[in-house]
Amino acid sequence: MERNKESNSNGKNANLGTPKNFLVPIMLLHLRDFNAHGYELMQKISQFGFNAVDQGNLYRILRQLEKDGKVTSEWDTASDGPAKRIYSITDAGEQYLEIWASSLANYQNMINQFFNLYQPFFPFQPKESDAEK
Amino acid sequence: MERNKESNSNGKNANLGTPKNFLVPIMLLHLRDFNAHGYELMQKISQFGFNAVDQGNLYRILRQLEKDGKVTSEWDTASDGPAKRIYSITDAGEQYLEIWASSLANYQNMINQFFNLYQPFFPFQPKESDAEK
DNA sequence: AGACCCTATGTGTAAATTACATATATGGGA
DNA sequence: TCCCATATATGTAATTTACACATAGGGTCT
Numbered sequence: 001m002e003r004n005k006e007s008n009s010n011g012k013n014a015n016l017g018t019p020k021n022f023l024v025p026i027m028l029l030h031l032r033d034f035n036a037h038g039y040e041l042m043q044k045i046s047q048f049g050f051n052a053v054d055q056g057n058l059y060r061i062l063r064q065l066e067k068d069g070k071v072t073s074e075w076d077t078a079s080d081g082p083a084k085r086i087y088s089i090t091d092a093g094e095q096y097l098e099i100w101a102s103s104l105a106n107y108q109n110m111i112n113q114f115f116n117l118y119q120p121f122f123p124f125q126p127k128e129s130d131a132e133k
Numbered sequence: 134m135e136r137n138k139e140s141n142s143n144g145k146n147a148n149l150g151t152p153k154n155f156l157v158p159i160m161l162l163h164l165r166d167f168n169a170h171g172y173e174l175m176q177k178i179s180q181f182g183f184n185a186v187d188q189g190n191l192y193r194i195l196r197q198l199e200k201d202g203k204v205t206s207e208w209d210t211a212s213d214g215p216a217k218r219i220y221s222i223t224d225a226g227e228q229y230l231e232i233w234a235s236s237l238a239n240y241q242n243m244i245n246q247f248f249n250l251y252q253p254f255f256p257f258q259p260k261e262s263d264a265e266k
Numbered sequence: 267a268g269a270c271c272c273t274a275t276g277t278g279t280a281a282a283t284t285a286c287a288t289a290t291a292t293g294g295g296a
Numbered sequence: 297t298c299c300c301a302t303a304t305a306t307g308t309a310a311t312t313t314a315c316a317c318a319t320a321g322g323g324t325c326t
Contacts, residue, residue: 016236019152020283020312022243029250039274049243054314059276082274082321101251103149104244110155110182111241117162118234153283153312172303187285192305215292215303 019107023053023061025100028093031071037084038062062087070096152240156186156194158233161226164204170217171195195220203229 026045030036036044038059046053062085065071070093076084089097159178163169169177171192179186195218198204203226209217222230 016233017152017155017158017240018313019150019240021150025150025247029247033250037274038276049239049246055274056276056278056315056317057313059274063276080322081272084274097251100149101248104247106182107150107152108241108244108248111237111244113182114158114162114237115234117166118230151284170303171305188303189286189288189305189307190284192303196305213293214301217303 019104021061023058024065025097025104027058027061027065028070028089028097028100031087031089032094032097035086035088037076037086039084041087065093068092152237156191157198158230158237160191160194161198161203161222161230161233164220164222165227165230168219168221170209170219172217174220198226201225 023045026048027041030041030044038055041062042053042055042058045058062071062073066073066087069090071087071089073085073087076086156178159181160174163174163177171188174195175186175188175191178191195204195206199206199220202223204220204222206218206220209219
């Protein structure tokens with residue numbers, strides 16, 4: 001059966017235009033500042049501006065990043081609760097984050113271009129609110 | 134056989150983080166300003182900041198947009214060369230473009246948040262160059 | 267002890283999206 | 297005629313995302 005298309009009948013448009021793999025740089029960015037396990041990352045990231053983070057996806061990405069040598073992990077069995085897999089970023093991971101940053105900057109420019117063309121007709125203006133007195 | 138992963142051996146990272154369906158709002162935006170056929174759109178858009186536009190993808194998107202009632206088309210057999218399918222945006226298309234705009238604004242904020250956290254360590258700064266004198 | 271919930275990490279798989287290759291046709295110029 | 301630029305389109309593999317589900321530790325309430 002067919003899944004809901006973007007614009008479904010109830011008018012909710014959940015996730016138009018989210019960039020591919022956007023979780024990747026966000027995760028690496030957090031891991032650059034502090035080591036963390038998946039569940040912890042998930043909570044921090046959900047306060048980042050996402051509607052929701054798919055945990056299955058998040059754990060899968062972590063495993064893939066590890067396979068690619070961009071993060072490393074080890075079990076923490078000492079602290080309370082179920083064992084946690086603590087992730088740390090590697091040098092390769094930081095370099096990869098740099099590449100991501102330049103890519104995001106590039107896309108940022110595209111969005112700006114979009115709004116440059118868009119605004120003349122419909123002055124939506126995302127931030128930087130009006131108040132021209 | 135497996136396709137190239139993002140970061141391939143020669144260091145070229147073609148398309149990290151390109152947003153999903155980004156062609157859609159760009160195309161609608163252009164169609165809002167003037168009716169056009171696919172080939173024409175492709176050329177204008179390739180000057181927008183994309184490395185390359187997949188024409189198969191572009192034509193497929195146009196057909197899908199038409200199926201969804203966001204654009205309409207008619208053949209132009211009068212002018213030179215092969216027949217062109219001229220597309221026009223509909224009211225539904227313009228509304229859809231609005232939704233896209235707010236979605237892109239939202240993502241713009243996320244990127245800004247990203248750079249707010251990223252910069253303290255690595256002052257990449259996408260635009261708005263330094264010169265603090 | 268058993269039921270229940272929160273933490274924590276994963277796998278299975280269908281759907282959606284993108285990338286790459288290829289097919290077809292018109293018309294102009296050499 | 298052959299080639300090239302224009303113009304539209306399909307086939308299909310690879311990638312990415314979404315949604316469902318599985319497993320397990322440890323605390324609390326009864």
